């Protein structure tokens with residue numbers, strides 16, 4: 001009988017922020033799959049490393065950052081086929097997803113390929129959005145507030161339009177876009193309201209005002225949270 005494929009949210013970084021359910025599914029799965037950069041280690045795997053055992057088969061899904069060099073679609077096609085092969089042989093597969101699988105998670109590309117061909121169960125995880133709010137000690141939103149999540153890769157005019165429409169804002173995927181986003185927030189008079197958070201819930205977590213951030217050293221795992229005055233109880 002075809003076994004179940006699980007998309008497991010493993011949380012934002014602190015291994016204690018995995019859910020009881022995800023941990024139970026992870027420990028029971030004979031096959032564990034996870035995304036990793038073309039070179040280097042998988043953050044999702046690192047989060048759960050202490051619970052993996054040598055008997056588990058590991059499938060590393062190396063996703064190219066530069067899609068021009070190698071189409072990521074082909075990577076997900078191949079990974080989906082491999083996962084389906086194990087499921088068809090009766091082996092449950094746990095696919096690890098940093099944070100929550102359906103909150104900007106690459107698992108959704110696998111889900112689109114697997115859902116019609118196997119039984120797929122998604123186990124939600126603690127997302128970076130709530131983890132960063134906790135790290136910054138800033139409630140995210142309250143009562144009638146509109147909360148918006150914006151990828152920093154959006155063009156300035158799109159960012160500006162959407163920033164105007166929200167009370168509480170999360171800017172994700174900062175990396176090389178940090179400097180441009182900081183300039184835009186300053187131009188809109190919002191920089192003083194903002195907080196920068198990197199590597200939330202890990203030993204290297206930092207929470208800083210925007211003017212204290214070195215734009216040249218902003219990591220991928222970072223976010224800006226901001227509230228307009230009067231929102232989220234402020």
Ligand SMILES: C[S@@+](CC[C@H](N)C(=O)[O-])C[C@H]1O[C@@H](n2cnc3c(N)ncnc32)[C@H](O)[C@@H]1O
Nearest residue numbers: 099100103105127128172173199200220221222
């Ligand atoms: C592709 S999205 C994945 C989000 C993930 N699925 C989640 O539920 O949080 C990656 C972005 O999430 C944010 N992020 C993820 N983990 C983070 C962390 N521990 N601290 C700060 N930001 C984080 C960063 O903005 C990063 O660029």
